[in-house]
Amino acid sequence: MALPILSARDVVVKFSLRGRVLTAIRQASLDLHEGETLAIVGESGSGKSVFTKSFIGMLDANGWVDSGEIIFEGQDLAQFKREKQWLSIRGKRIAMVFQDPMTALNPLRTIGLQIQEVVELHHGLRGRAAKERVVEILADVGIGDPKIRYGQYPHEFSGGMRQRVVIAIAIACNPRILIFDEPTTALDVTIQAQILQLIRELQRRYELSVIYITHDLGVVANVADRVAVMYAGDIIECGSAEEVFYNAQHPYTWALLSSLPQLGIKGAPLYSISGAPPNLFKDIKGDAFAPRNPQALKIDFLERPPFFQVTPTHYARTWLLDPRAPKVEPPAPIRAMRAKYEGHLA
């Protein structure tokens, strides 16, 4: 397997909020491999955005990386203190695309100039050469009549087209890693399908490594080579898309998949998770999901589970994988997924 291009180890991110300290990321570890698409799935508040923002120094002013390391191109990004250090990474080597294309663009400048700004800053191109490059990039992200579009303002673009412009700005400086934070949540499904297609094409053409943040497991199945599941500030399961969808191990992954209406049986109640995610102001003991897990073991409340390997590429943080643990049956939809996969292999 390819070497990781970015490697985060035991990252802890804290925020200071009204005099109290909140631990948003609790010793999370993650590798991103060259040329792959890694999806990070989780509910709101699970820390998926915060975790990736720490890779480009974009945490809010009241947040900081408390410990751990983030290795990228031989540097430890977790040690970066000054904005000047980040300028050589953010945008240039690692770029990010956000959820809402309506607010990401400056309404008072033509989109051509907004992209050109990036091209001039990072490539040192000027004048006509810069403009030509911008037109080229616009064509690359699938915007028709790029020469005319160059001189138009954001309000003349639809939501999907605006997201294409935002992606154009992100790839304009040839980054190695592109992070997409829920890029299609604000878009209609038919437009979403087109943007997902575009992301795949660009990834091939620009040889990008992609981190894709989403809560939509359907989108994950579409884009991801590998999947990391986040809960309460920690990666609790990670593996190839097939491993996570067809052979999930952590009870939270089970619950997340089982509660999807696509896997439910019409007329019967859907599998649902009771309770709410834990309060991150407090210390979390044991497995963070234990209080919501009806089949939790005693040890789940006492001690935090380590990562257990399922295969060389698949690991999960659950005591169920300990050899001493009793055998717990996953919910029916998960068993159905497993059976379906075995049928597919046969």
Add this chain to the structure above:
Amino acid sequence: MSRDGREVLVDVKNLRVEFRVKAKEPFVAVKDVSFHVFKGETFGLVGESGSGKTTIGRAIIRINETAGGEILFKGRRIDGNISKELDREVTQKIQMIFQDPMASLNERAKVDYIVSEGLYNTRNYRDERDRQAKVEKALEDVGLLPEFASRFPHEFSGGQRQRIGVARALIMEPEFIIADEPISALDVSIRAQVLNLLSKLQKGMGLTYLFIAHDLSVVRFITDRVAVITKGEIVELAETEELFTNPLHPYTRSLLSAVPIPDPIEESKKEVLIYDPSVHDYSVHKPRWVEIKEGHFVLGNDPEISAYREMLGWRRFRA
């Protein structure tokens, strides 16, 4: 009023809704939409943003004025000028659940007031004790504790807030509930709870739902019949499973193909169809609303309809 032996609760006929902006020409948000909802069923209205699905819901509940057509509730016309009495009845019997529970609850009011606001407006309670009992009952019905009545909305999570939104509708003892994207603002794990609650209430109280959504996977799970709407027009309507197995109109097919499936193998085999409205040539043959199969309606002109018929015929030979 009945059709096919089933009671029709809401009947929308040739509905047209216009918005007047500054331009001289009004913007037509809903053009010539017809459908009916049977008592006790969940009827889905699916479309993308700007398709007019919410406007239809708002027209039924009399928030948006209609520019044409009629809306019947239990056989009586409820659009336009209606008597005070009927207006009161409609206010009570038709309720709405909104999309975003973070925005739809008054932050300054206690749950007790939020839930009983409808009662106050219609004076639909005998005395203070009766009102409190009703609030308690409504909260219990949606799975909240009675003591939550004295709390403020900010003390609740998204799922709980949506339950408050449902309680506020239930307290009016409605027959028809318009649920406008009731779960799209909620987290994945909370969605299941609210969907289960809606089904449970329907079974227990015999409610009828108009379920407005853009998410087809949810619609497939919860609705009995679905109408697909685009640019203010319904293009296809059928029983849910029929629509999902035999989509005919190109817009329906493109919409279905675009929905991501949480299954990597199926997802990799899937082909996304892109809808191009210019495939319809309506210059010679005008489109009609045709029942192509029992209970399955589609919009198309004569050549299109015969093509759809052929498609249905071919599909019967699939393995």
